[in-house]
Amino acid sequence: MKRTKFMKTNILFGILLLTLCLFTGSCSNDDKAVIEPAPEFELVTEISETEPLFIVPDQTFKLEYTAKNIKSIATNTLPEGWTAEVKESENSINIKATSEAASKATLIITATNASAQEVSKEITLQCLNFFDDTKGTFILNEGNMTTENGSLTYITADGYVFDDAYKTVNGTELGNVAQDMAFCDGKIYIITQNGDENAVGTKFENDGMLIVVNAKTLKKEMAFSRSDLSTLDWPTHIAALDAEHVYIRDNKGVYRLNTNTKELTFVSGTDNAPKSRFVTMNGKVYTYKAGTLNGIIEISPENDNATKINFPYRVEISINEVLGIQAAENGDIWVMSFGFGKSAMNKFNVESKKIIQRQINVKPSVGSSGVAFASYDNNIYYADGTTIYRLKFDEDESLNAASGLDAEETLTDLSAIDNNAGLLYNGLGVHPVTGNVYINTIKSFAQYTQNTIWSFDFNNSAENPAAKYENYTNFPAGFFFAPGK
Incomplete structure (x- = not known):
């Protein structure tokens, strides 16, 4: 009688332990599914920290970058006369402005990973179409x-x-x-x-x-x-x-x-x-x-x-x-x-x-x-x-x-x-x-x-x-x- 009770106790304990292991394993797998490495985005092209990035009108400026753990890279909408084209296969962004573009613009580059985590860079742009400025x-x-x-x-x-x-x-x-x-x-x-x-x-x-x-x-x-x-x-x-x-x-x-x-x-x-x-x-x-x-x-x-x-x-x-x-x-x-x-x-x-x-x-x-x-x-x-x-x-x-x-x-x-x-x-x-x-x-x-x-x-x-x-x-x-x- 005592032996039977002992065996039942062991069986119940084993089932409980197995359930706990399965539950723990399941939670661990769930965690791996939702935790993505943080997105990493850095500019390779050196730009001044104190001055705008000056762009010659009608010439393409190639802004190069490195990126890790990224699903997509996008830019904001720039003022009329400005374009910024992302070339993910080349790890670059082609920036261009016409001679009639607004003199100043702000470029925001947003890199996003699979979990929708974002990292952004903001760059002040200035088109070299201001030499007729009477204040220069x-x-x-x-x-x-x-x-x-x-x-x-x-x-x-x-x-x-x-x-x-x-x-x-x-x-x-x-x-x-x-x-x-x-x-x-x-x-x-x-x-x-x-x-x-x-x-x-x-x-x-x-x-x-x-x-x-x-x-x-x-x-x-x-x-x-x-x-x-x-x-x-x-x-x-x-x-x-x-x-x-x-x-x-x-x-x-x-x-x-x-x-x-x-x-x-x-x-x-x-x-x-x-x-x-x-x-x-x-x-x-x-x-x-x-x-x-x-x-x-x-x-x-x-x-x-x-x-x-x-x-x-x-x-x-x-x-x-x-x-x-x-x-x-x-x-x-x-x-x-x-x-x-x-x-x-x-x-x-x-x-x-x-x-x-x-x-x-x-x-x-x-x-x-x-x-x-x-x-x-x-x-x-x-x-x-x-x-x-x-x-x-x-x-x-x-x-x-x-x-x-x-x-x-x-x-x-x-x-x-x-x-x-x-x-x-x-x-x-x-x-x-x-x-x-x-x-x-x-x-x-x-x-x-x-x-x-x-x-x-x-x-x-x-x-x-x-x-x-x-x-x-x-x-x-x-x-x-x-x-x-």
Whole structure:
């Protein structure tokens, strides 16, 4: 009796143990069925953590990645003009934007495993179709005459810097010794001194002497080699009214280029035109006559004959030498002059020939690009060495010319702020939107790779720049800004 009871107990215990094992095993199998390895997704293509991913319009950018434990990869819907195509077989995503796409977009990449677990990456995209932004800044670089081509540095409105924006977009380079730029009808005309061959016959691989690009995208639309423009002798400055009236200054004077026919025509009356930037306003182009019999030279598209507009014969401060000209806000022309030991800032009306003069204390430095000063409203900025000055030009006719001496302000000496600011190179620029003053300095001619782009808001501080960009330039020819639309 006891034996039977013992056996029954063992049998029941065995059944219970077997049931427990089966149940445990079943639960274990169920767990394996629902637990999936976490999805893993990483970018292989290196992208900046602090800047957007910049996309050249109409070119495919291949973003490569690695993925594990992934069932699918998808992207969000991008704004019009943008596409992102996932190529899972190639572990890549092809990103593309048209030239008319919205400038900025956000790409969200989502990788999902079999259990619907997700991992995401978010990337800020920016299409390189914003070079016509009036808040941006161009710095045209000459390059080293004997060893390198010119280049085009660009600072975006957000402060991002492209070391060579032209090469970034086109994959090729500007001509040797880039000199000047002109904006006209959605295009930028870039003139270089040597093009694809320098003065001693050294050949350079580049896009030529004159390059015409789309102002919005910087994509090359037209290029003229040195042989195409063989008439020109060391061109330095350029202005454009339309495709048939592109004016180029060289060692002889000013030529008109018809870009449709490649024909060059010398403009009579521009002999020995100075190495200085043109003024373009009211459908005409202006330069000036150097020397004692000086005045403003007006070039009209109506014919190829320039007209000289003389300064008044009697002025308080003699104008024996013109250092540079710029357009004034109201259609007048600013003229920096020097005569009999006195420097002056002049506001000259080409129609009435009325002139207002304000004397200044220094003779401003004029770089090889012929930029003697920069203006913003009635604020005139200029430099003597690395010292920056400002004249608040007062047009009150009851004041005499000498009143400018007291109105002049010494703003800052860059060499006292930074030991690397040994030389100011090629003049100042003033941003037409912000009013910030831009200045290029280099440590020395031998140490030109140690350089700085300065941006000052002198209304707030003369000692602390609003922005400072180091070691981007290569003998900068000057600052340029896209015109208002």
